[in-house]
Amino acid sequence: MHRDLKFNIISEGQKMGISATCEKYNISRTIYYRWLSRYKTLGIKGLDDIEKKFLPINKTKPEIVSTILSLIRNHPDYGPRAIKYLLEEVGYDISESAVYNVMKRNNLTTKSMRIKYSTKKDKKITRSYPCFDDLKSGECWLFWTTHYGDYESLGTIYEYTIFDYKSRVACTRLYNTLSPECFEDLLTAAAIPIAQTLTFDIKHLCFFEEHSIKGKLKDSFLSNINSIFQNNGYEVTMHLLKEEDPLTHLKELRKNHTHNCLSFLMPFIHKDVSFNSLKIHLQKHVRAYNLNHKSLYSGELYTPVEYHLKSTGTDLILPLWAYIDRKY
Amino acid sequence: MRVAIIGAGFSGMLTAYMIEKKGIDVTIFEKQEHIGGHCRTLLGKDSTIELGTVFCFSEHIKELLLELDVAYTERFTYRNFLDEHYSKVEHLSRENVSALTDELMRLEQILKKYSTALNDVNYGQIHEQLMVPLSDFLKDNQLDLISGLLAPHLSSFGFGDICELQTYYAFNIFNMDTIHSFIRGDRLLFVNEGLSEVINKLSQNISDIRYSIEVKNIETIGNQVKVETEYGSDVFDKVLITTKLPKDVIKDDLYNQAMKKIDTNPYITCAYEVENKNIVTTYYKANLGKKEKIQFFHTFRQNNKTTLVAYAYGSVSKELVNNITADIEASGIRVKHLITAKQWYIFPHLKEQNLTQDFYKEILERQQVSNICLIGSLVSRPAISNLYASIKQFVAQTF
Numbered sequence: 001m002h003r004d005l006k007f008n009i010i011s012e013g014q015k016m017g018i019s020a021t022c023e024k025y026n027i028s029r030t031i032y033y034r035w036l037s038r039y040k041t042l043g044i045k046g047l048d049d050i051e052k053k054f055l056p057i058n059k060t061k062p063e064i065v066s067t068i069l070s071l072i073r074n075h076p077d078y079g080p081r082a083i084k085y086l087l088e089e090v091g092y093d094i095s096e097s098a099v100y101n102v103m104k105r106n107n108l109t110t111k112s113m114r115i116k117y118s119t120k121k122d123k124k125i126t127r128s129y130p131c132f133d134d135l136k137s138g139e140c141w142l143f144w145t146t147h148y149g150d151y152e153s154l155g156t157i158y159e160y161t162i163f164d165y166k167s168r169v170a171c172t173r174l175y176n177t178l179s180p181e182c183f184e185d186l187l188t189a190a191a192i193p194i195a196q197t198l199t200f201d202i203k204h205l206c207f208f209e210e211h212s213i214k215g216k217l218k219d220s221f222l223s224n225i226n227s228i229f230q231n232n233g234y235e236v237t238m239h240l241l242k243e244e245d246p247l248t249h250l251k252e253l254r255k256n257h258t259h260n261c262l263s264f265l266m267p268f269i270h271k272d273v274s275f276n277s278l279k280i281h282l283q284k285h286v287r288a289y290n291l292n293h294k295s296l297y298s299g300e301l302y303t304p305v306e307y308h309l310k311s312t313g314t315d316l317i318l319p320l321w322a323y324i325d326r327k328y
Numbered sequence: 329m330r331v332a333i334i335g336a337g338f339s340g341m342l343t344a345y346m347i348e349k350k351g352i353d354v355t356i357f358e359k360q361e362h363i364g365g366h367c368r369t370l371l372g373k374d375s376t377i378e379l380g381t382v383f384c385f386s387e388h389i390k391e392l393l394l395e396l397d398v399a400y401t402e403r404f405t406y407r408n409f410l411d412e413h414y415s416k417v418e419h420l421s422r423e424n425v426s427a428l429t430d431e432l433m434r435l436e437q438i439l440k441k442y443s444t445a446l447n448d449v450n451y452g453q454i455h456e457q458l459m460v461p462l463s464d465f466l467k468d469n470q471l472d473l474i475s476g477l478l479a480p481h482l483s484s485f486g487f488g489d490i491c492e493l494q495t496y497y498a499f500n501i502f503n504m505d506t507i508h509s510f511i512r513g514d515r516l517l518f519v520n521e522g523l524s525e526v527i528n529k530l531s532q533n534i535s536d537i538r539y540s541i542e543v544k545n546i547e548t549i550g551n552q553v554k555v556e557t558e559y560g561s562d563v564f565d566k567v568l569i570t571t572k573l574p575k576d577v578i579k580d581d582l583y584n585q586a587m588k589k590i591d592t593n594p595y596i597t598c599a600y601e602v603e604n605k606n607i608v609t610t611y612y613k614a615n616l617g618k619k620e621k622i623q624f625f626h627t628f629r630q631n632n633k634t635t636l637v638a639y640a641y642g643s644v645s646k647e648l649v650n651n652i653t654a655d656i657e658a659s660g661i662r663v664k665h666l667i668t669a670k671q672w673y674i675f676p677h678l679k680e681q682n683l684t685q686d687f688y689k690e691i692l693e694r695q696q697v698s699n700i701c702l703i704g705s706l707v708s709r710p711a712i713s714n715l716y717a718s719i720k721q722f723v724a725q726t727f
Contacts, residue, residue: 192404192406193406196406196408196608230632231630232606233606233607233629234606315416317416317417317418319406319418319419319513320420320425320428321512323422323425324425324429324511326512
């Protein structure tokens with residue numbers, strides 16, 4: 001409430017009677033006397049809103065706030081209690097009133113405000129696809145997972161790949177589950193280091209529509225990925241590709257790469273090697289693919305890394321780990 | 329029982345915390361007006377800058393962080409290397425990688441001979457062959473590539489020039505596991521709110537911390553130890569020393585001689601805010617180990633703000649700080665402004681002429697019978713995770 005209005009209420013109370021004035025403005029007598037005493041000691045300035053200079057120790061953690069906001073975006077019709085139950089499901093145990101306070105701080109206390117908020121577009125996440133013709137090497141990554149099957153000794157195997165659209169440089173790892181953590185591992189342990197090494201200027205990351213690792217927490221997963229990119233100095237737009245988009249050429253790239261990996265791995269899978277050594281075999285294979293496997297780029301033969309270096313005028317400087325086996 | 333601890337760095341604070349948890353009265357004396365020693369985090373809106381220790385190896389320390397409810401992140405550190413012309417180069421050239429693999433295998437075999445001594449949490453009896461400078465050891469064993477491999481990491485621990493650093497210290501911290509872990513570029517552990525947060529949490533559980541009180545005299549009287557400060561004196565059952573004290577403070581020949589021999593390396597850190605977004609930890613290969621030359625910088629990117637902390641051996645001076653700034657700018661970094669330049673004295677160790685094979689063994693033996701003990705980085709390799717293991721072992725055995 002503005003200080004002038006508070007002042008008017010105080011003066012009116014002095015003339016018209018305190019109880020009647022409080023009733024008229026729907027405030028308590030306690031509040032009235034608190035304002036009055038602040039006015040008496042500090043003058044008109046005493047009626048300004050008091051700004052707290054400290055952070056309360058039980059302030060809701062930023063990661064919970066961002067989860068709440070993403071849940072609101074997905075379920076704008078839910079109130080604080082329903083959101084609290086959803087939070088419990090993802091492992092955050094906070095009170096309904098804490099959820100309400102987050103809503104209040106973000107002006108989301110009414111359903112209509114929340115609906116408006118949920119339809120507002122996040123610039124970093126889009127359903128459109130980038131203009132593939134204008135992309136340069138290292139600017140656009142594709143991400144997919146492929147189910148390789150269930151094996152008695154190895155369990156379920158998924159291929160996770162982050163693939164540079166233009167240069168066809170690939171980062172591929174194998175995992176036993178479909179989860180955001182595995183994607184994050186691939187991104188931070190392999191893809192971003194490669195991007196740093198080859199000075200990729202990543203601008204786009206495209207997810208195929210059928211993608212299942214995002215699950216319930218789609219938005220918080222994407223915002224986590226976004227902050228990983230930002231903390232590494234990249235501004236990346238994430239594209240959620242739809243089945244009907246004209247993606248034949250992307251699907252072709254994906255098919256070739258997966259076929260290449262799978263046909264390499266099959267003999268090992270049938271030889272009953274351990275999952276760890278299978279992972280290392282694939283690591284070597286993908287390294288050899290990136291550095292030595294020549295294919296056609298607009299009529300000329302290059303390896304993926306060669307093509308990137310040539311098209312961006314970068315020198316090849318590899319870190320030590322690029323030459324050795326890295327367990328994961 | 330009453331215990332006094334001299335120095336409120338990580339080791340001192342941790343020891344006090346662990347002892348007080350056992351119900352023992354403990355007093356910490358800190359010479360400076362603030363606690364934390366090399367755990368020093370600068371805070372600001374949207375930024376947390378580690379000015380001292382930056383990361384921990386994950387092995388033991390998580391246990392403590394969970395106990396203190398301190399949030400941490402394990403993340404990858406990406407590294408670049410620059411040559412004398414500020415051009416990006418490889419850590420070791422491609423042609424040498426297979427030779428390096430071979431050297432690593434040989435090194436592993438060689439170090440096996442000393443493994444018991446090198447894997448202990450504390451320093452101990454030193455094998456004669458490890459008394460020589462690292463550069464000689466590597467040359468004698470034809471391990472030329474290993475020095476190039478280790479040089480950047482030795483610098484980040486403030487170990488100095490490999491022509492001066494004894495082999496014992498080098499392989500105490502860089503055992504084969506650590507070397508392989510650095511090559512693989514494994515995740516390192518960072519405390520989200522900065523390492524000062526760990527110190528704050530410890531301090532909340534310590535009843536008696538004395539600030540800006542320098543200890544002038546430590547003397548055994550009967551079964552007890554008298555600790556004198558500028559303002560008075562007090563008697564304790566045990567005194568634990570975590571930091572190098574000036575000569576003649578400890579009235580005990582062995583410890584006093586030890587204090588005279590222990591040296592540190594002067595090291596400075598300069599923190600900057602910079603404009604670049606996408607930069608990674610960068611080592612200046614041509615400078616590694618050299619005095620008054622930038623060794624490397626770390627960067628932190630938080631909330632659209634990039635801060636950079638650069639390191640050099642030497643003492644803070646206008647000239648040195650300006651040279652560091654110039655080197656950073658020459659590598660393509662756009663510096664907005666200097667945040668601070670800070671002097672450190674790190675890595676307590678003995679120089680070649682002072683180190684004897686049984687130096688640490690004598691101290692450790694003395695601790696068994698004396699009420700005065702040296703702990704922390706005076707007797708153990710200076711990495712947070714290892715200090716934790718060392719202190720935990722000491723407290724379990726002593727109290």
